[in-house]
Amino acid sequence: MLEISNEAIGQLAELLSQGGSDSAIRIAVMGGGNDSPGLGLIVDEAQDSDISIQKEAIPFIIDRSLIEYCQTITIRFTTGSGGTCGGSSGSGFLITPGKPINF
Numbered sequence: 788m789l790e791i792s793n794e795a796i797g798q799l800a801e802l803l804s805q806g807g808s809d810s811a812i813r814i815a816v817m818g819g820g821n822d823s824p825g826l827g828l829i830v831d832e833a834q835d836s837d838i839s840i841q842k843e844a845i846p847f848i849i850d851r852s853l854i855e856y857c858q859t860i861t862i863r864f865t866t867g868s869g870g871t872c873g874g875s876s877g878s879g880f881l882i883t884p885g886k887p888i889n890f
């Protein structure tokens with residue numbers, strides 16, 4: 788259902804520290820327009836339509852219909868010398884759905 792690399796866990800713990808005590812990492816559809824939509828991460832609070840998943844003491848929330856559609860979601864943290872969407876350093880999260888998002 789949700790697979791997360793060890794490198795991503797460390798980075799996500801830092802991201803989560805920016806939110807309040809009821810905050811979790813939301814996996815959500817982002818983008819669109821001229822680009823195909825993809826998955827992104829934001830600090831948020833759970834809604835009624837979400838499911839909650841705990842990984843390595845980090846709470847994640849995902850809309851129930853999104854995880855049912857994707858079936859699996861893999862999160863990795865990559866480091867490099869440019870070429871990814873994580874910024875000029877080339878570092879960032881790579882979020883891969885089990886099924887391509889085309890809605």
